[in-house]
Amino acid sequence: MPMTTQAIELDCRILSPALLEPVRIAGKTFEEIPCLQVELRCGPHRGRGEAAGVFYMKDDPAGMPAQLERLRPALREGLDREQLRRLMPPGGARNALDCALWDLEARQTGHPAWQIAGLDEPRPIRTAFTLSANDPETMARRATVGLHGQGDTLKLKLTGDAPLDIERVRAVRHARPTVWIGVDANQAYTPASIEALLPALAACRVQLLEQPFARGREQDMAAIDFPMPTAADESCLDLRELETLPGRFDMVNIKLDKCGGLTEGLLMARRARELGLRVMVGNMGGTSLATAPAFLLGQLCDVVDLDGPTLLAQEHGPAVRYAG
Structure with a gap:
């Protein structure tokens, strides 16, 4: 994939955006849904991603920055998305970083992420x-x-x-x-x-x-x-x-x-x-x-x-x- 080999710098922050009201599912009520936001910097370009983790796998934002810290040397060598899949297991931390890499590549190349992914131009879609x-x-x-x-x-x-x-x-x-x-x-x-x-x-x-x-x-x-x-x-x-x-x-x-x-x-x-x-x-x-x-x-x-x-x-x- 056409990614730069320039060093990539990483910043993380954890947010706890307020919910309009508690969300109840079987066995759990959410009063808030914390999330990790990642920003990557490479020269003049920025890429961002976000993850909430998988609560039933004990994958929560509080533990994600430590997981990402281990990848700083690889980021400084110009980590790409396929390398990330090999270096890190599935979960919220990898999601935030992977999506930030998509965003960064789109900004570096001037091509939208959908085009890089080989998708048709996005259309409005019906959500539940x-x-x-x-x-x-x-x-x-x-x-x-x-x-x-x-x-x-x-x-x-x-x-x-x-x-x-x-x-x-x-x-x-x-x-x-x-x-x-x-x-x-x-x-x-x-x-x-x-x-x-x-x-x-x-x-x-x-x-x-x-x-x-x-x-x-x-x-x-x-x-x-x-x-x-x-x-x-x-x-x-x-x-x-x-x-x-x-x-x-x-x-x-x-x-x-x-x-x-x-x-x-x-x-x-x-x-x-x-x-x-x-x-x-x-x-x-x-x-x-x-x-x-x-x-x-x-x-x-x-x-x-x-x-x-x-x-x-x-x-x-x-x-x-x-x-x-």
Whole structure:
């Protein structure tokens, strides 16, 4: 790849942007979503990237600067993205640095990142808007206001309490009769506990079920006759784990924080197609700086879930534009 061999200098900072309100998923409530921002300097050029990490893998921004410190000698030798993939494991630290390298290369060469990646010029893409797990009445009300009310694609967070989850889905479907609905269980179900849920999801015309069972229990997926497509999230972190999904899941949710950056994310999307899997892009939260490279990956995806910046009380810099 055409990168300069000039020394690259690295700066890191950790932000904790305030959320509009707590975000609840199965087993966890987020009061804030800290993120690491990386800036690279090479001569007159700057490149930036951001990562929130993968909380269920104990990958958090507080530990990322120490991981990146080990790469300062390689950066001073002119580290490129392929070298980074060999030197550092997947995760948030590599994601922030990889995306900063994409940004730096675009500024150095005068070519946009989409062009360097061999993509078509980006087009607007439809994102899902996520409804945090709450009581059914609150979720139904929120499905009708703001961006949730304007959009035609909703993703509902479930908690593993089947009777309550059924009421949540029914309430949102009643409030939004024609909207596309996907649900995300975040590993909350088992093959036994999901039996009551599936007929209700089908009756409510749910079109995607994401990560019903725990990471490590992927073999259980093949034993269930799911009435809608299923997506792997926690069950697939990176390119290597992608190979285990055919016959178990229909789709993979690629997140740059999981796989370690846009470089690997693009490889995953293309390999998923070869394996007969559909492709989704999501994020672990963060500002528009984290969403921008995921937006490029979204150009290759069937389902897009990039509403992270809409959860923030305030952006820190240029912002993604959400419209309609």
